Amino acid sequence: MNKEVVLQVKNLKTHFTTSKGTAKAVDGVDFTLHKGETLGIVGESGCGKSITSLSLLRLIPTPPGKIVEGEILLNNKDIVKMKEEELRKVRGNQISMIFQEPMTSLNPIIPVGEQIAETIRLHQRLPRKPAWQKAVDLLEMVGLPSPEKRAKQEPFQLSGGMRQRVMIAMALACTPEVLIADEPTTALDVTIQAQILELMKDLQKQIGMSIIFITHDLGVVSEVCDQVAVMYAGQIVEHRNAKDLFKTPLHPYTQGLLSSLPNIHENQQELQTIEGSVPSPYDYPVGCRFADRCPHAREICRAEAPDLLETNNAETKVRCFMHTEKWEVIEEKEELVCP
Amino acid sequence: MLLFIAKRLVQIIPVIFGVTLVVFLIMQMVPGDPAAILAGEGASQETIEQYREDLGLNRPVAEQYMSYVSNVFQGDLGNSLKNKQPVLDEILLRLPITMELAFYSILITIVLGLAAGIISAVKPYSIRDVSVMVVALLGISLPSFWLGLLLMYLFSVKLQWLPVAGWDGPLNIILPALTLGVGGAAIVARMTRSSMLDVIGQDYIRTARAKGLKEHFVIYKHALRNALIPVITVVGLQFGSLLGGTVLVESVFAINGLGRMIVDAIRTRDLPMVQGGVLVASLVFVFVNLLVDVLYRAVNKRIDLN
Numbered sequence: 001m002n003k004e005v006v007l008q009v010k011n012l013k014t015h016f017t018t019s020k021g022t023a024k025a026v027d028g029v030d031f032t033l034h035k036g037e038t039l040g041i042v043g044e045s046g047c048g049k050s051i052t053s054l055s056l057l058r059l060i061p062t063p064p065g066k067i068v069e070g071e072i073l074l075n076n077k078d079i080v081k082m083k084e085e086e087l088r089k090v091r092g093n094q095i096s097m098i099f100q101e102p103m104t105s106l107n108p109i110i111p112v113g114e115q116i117a118e119t120i121r122l123h124q125r126l127p128r129k130p131a132w133q134k135a136v137d138l139l140e141m142v143g144l145p146s147p148e149k150r151a152k153q154e155p156f157q158l159s160g161g162m163r164q165r166v167m168i169a170m171a172l173a174c175t176p177e178v179l180i181a182d183e184p185t186t187a188l189d190v191t192i193q194a195q196i197l198e199l200m201k202d203l204q205k206q207i208g209m210s211i212i213f214i215t216h217d218l219g220v221v222s223e224v225c226d227q228v229a230v231m232y233a234g235q236i237v238e239h240r241n242a243k244d245l246f247k248t249p250l251h252p253y254t255q256g257l258l259s260s261l262p263n264i265h266e267n268q269q270e271l272q273t274i275e276g277s278v279p280s281p282y283d284y285p286v287g288c289r290f291a292d293r294c295p296h297a298r299e300i301c302r303a304e305a306p307d308l309l310e311t312n313n314a315e316t317k318v319r320c321f322m323h324t325e326k327w328e329v330i331e332e333k334e335e336l337v338c339p
Numbered sequence: 340m341l342l343f344i345a346k347r348l349v350q351i352i353p354v355i356f357g358v359t360l361v362v363f364l365i366m367q368m369v370p371g372d373p374a375a376i377l378a379g380e381g382a383s384q385e386t387i388e389q390y391r392e393d394l395g396l397n398r399p400v401a402e403q404y405m406s407y408v409s410n411v412f413q414g415d416l417g418n419s420l421k422n423k424q425p426v427l428d429e430i431l432l433r434l435p436i437t438m439e440l441a442f443y444s445i446l447i448t449i450v451l452g453l454a455a456g457i458i459s460a461v462k463p464y465s466i467r468d469v470s471v472m473v474v475a476l477l478g479i480s481l482p483s484f485w486l487g488l489l490l491m492y493l494f495s496v497k498l499q500w501l502p503v504a505g506w507d508g509p510l511n512i513i514l515p516a517l518t519l520g521v522g523g524a525a526i527v528a529r530m531t532r533s534s535m536l537d538v539i540g541q542d543y544i545r546t547a548r549a550k551g552l553k554e555h556f557v558i559y560k561h562a563l564r565n566a567l568i569p570v571i572t573v574v575g576l577q578f579g580s581l582l583g584g585t586v587l588v589e590s591v592f593a594i595n596g597l598g599r600m601i602v603d604a605i606r607t608r609d610l611p612m613v614q615g616g617v618l619v620a621s622l623v624f625v626f627v628n629l630l631v632d633v634l635y636r637a638v639n640k641r642i643d644l645n
């Protein structure tokens with residue numbers, strides 16, 4: 001596969017400086033997003049998924065947050081180094097975002113049509129009337145019933161699902177190259193959730209954009225994503241094709257996440273959960289950040305931090321000593337030391 | 340909305356009862372006999388009794404009150420004890436002056452308060468923010484009569500830019516309006532700041548930024564309008580204390596408004612004048628609050644009107 005690269009993130013580090021110290025919420029994230037691809041970012045809550053996505057548009061509240069290192073290359077231009085003016089042309093235009101909470105993410109006292117139309121006026125320099133018409137058309141496209149009437153309403157007059165449709169219409173108003181969706185369906189009930197996912201897939205086909213889909217729900221990932229990046233403690237620990245990841249998870253954390261999924265094929269009696277909790281971003285361990293919870297942890301895991309490395313398959317990246325050549329050697333040695 | 344307004348108007352009736360009763364009781368309790376004061380120093384006991392008879396002050400207190408209230412509901416506020424003129428005429432003469440003063444004062448409160456609050460909130464904890472808030476704290480702590488005297492001394496006596504007192508030109512309005520408005524401006528500034536900071540932290544502001552809107556659009560279109568909702572209530576309350584302040588400020592600046600009329604009437608124990616003045620001031624306050632509530636509901640459609 002030699003697809004066109006849209007977005008490339010290199011060694012992204014976003015830290016928060018607070019009275020408690022420095023929280024390394026995002027601590028060296030690398031990934032590449034291709035055109036038309038859907039990349040899922042998964043991981044337990046607090047792993048740094050939202051901060052990663054907000055960093056991409058530099059929406060981190062500063063202070064206390066700051067992108068301290070790294071590059072975010074959008075068509076080879078570094079967003080981290082952009083001036084405000086240039087950055088504003090990217091936001092909502094080339095990259096747009098949908099947030100988890102459709103209740104609070106829309107302005108409560110501005111009609112939803114206007115909230116969409118203002119983006120269109122801004123980026124496409126359309127006058128008021130055509131911009132409004134386009135907003136209504138967009139609302140129709142995302143399947144909002146009687147869009148003409150709804151456009152004039154304020155968010156409190158719409159249900160949660162409708163609001164999320166409005167958010168999607170707003171995000172797609174300027175046909176972005178990249179859509180970032182941070183848990184877009186988490187706050188919705190299951191039926192609405194399925195409808196929204198379906199809608200996003202449809203619109204992606206029409207517009208041909210790339211999507212970064214953030215969720216803690218692996219079930220959703222298997223439905224919509226081509227690629228999956230698993231995040232743990234501010235880093236990516238496994239990045240692979242979605243099918244392979246679900247078939248043969250490589251990282252012990254991914255394995256843990258998958259075994260805690262309800263499985264319809266085997267009649268599992270009990271859901272397994274990963275014991276322990278995510279280490280505090282204020283104080284990560286020196287070695288592998290998963291070591292305290294990992295059933296395979298060895299001495300080296302506590303002494304050294306593994307890198308995110310390609311395995312024999314160049315499409316697959318894992319951050320774990322188990323999948324390096326030295327693991328076999330280590331294993332033998334350790335067995336000698338402690339039988 | 341109309342139903343809401345109608346309901347609020349009906350609520351004015353108990354307000355009339357309450358206000359008149361409280362003023363009536365207080366005036367009964369303060370020392371000083373109105374008949375004796377009117378009769379003048381050294382008047383004989385008979386003259387005083389005669390006055391008392393004429394004024395109807397020898398009737399039982401409850402009866403006096405009931406007849407007063409029933410007259411009020413017929414639009415009659417009684418006559419002044421001092422000059423026998425209808426109280427209403429005097430009030431109609433003085434109310435516009437006080438309203439003008441109140442209007443400019445509340446204008447200062449709103450404009451100055453909002454500007455300072457926004458300036459602070461846009462860059463919280465900056466030197467600019469801290470200095471604005473220190474000044475606001477001073478503004479809240481200074482008693483208004485003291486501020487009035489200070490302003491008068493500075494601008495009228497020392498610099499001679501503005502007239503000392505009176506009410507006969509636009510320049511006369513500046514100092515009393517400032518004196519009355521500044522305290523409220525400080526309160527509005529603090530409220531605006533905290534409300535703005537709260538709103539700026541909301542998700543929808545992040546959404547507005549994520550759309551690529553210019554920062555001043557984010558602040559003025561998306562943040563400020565939401566932040567103003569609680570500020571409206573504060574301005575309404577501020578209007579009440581501002582009305583109270585006119586009593587002092589009109590006396591300091593020798594303005595013949597309603598406030599000063601009430602002070603003079605209290606001094607001569609002119610009960611109908613005090614009653615009428617306080618009642619009208621209360622009604623103005625009630626109406627302004629109704630206006631504020633209507634405005635609040637218009638801005639914030641989420642509130643169920645009933």
Ligand SMILES: Nc1ncnc2c1ncn2[C@@H]1O[C@H](COP(=O)(O)OP(=O)(O)O)[C@@H](O)[C@H]1O
Pocket residue numbers: 016018023025043044045046047048049050051052061064065281
């Ligand atoms: N405003 C903040 N101040 C300090 N730390 C923060 C702030 N926002 C997020 N963090 C830290 O960043 C970590 C990752 O948060 P987040 O990206 O929201 O996780 P999630 O994967 O659930 O989306 C959190 O554990 C928290 O410690």
Ligand code: SF4
Pocket residue numbers: 251252253288289290291292294295296297298301306319320321322
């Ligand atoms: S590096 Fe070691 S501790 Fe970390 S996940 Fe791999 S085996 Fe487990």
Ligand SMILES: [Mg+2]
Pocket residue numbers: 049050051183
């Ligand atoms: Mg999150």
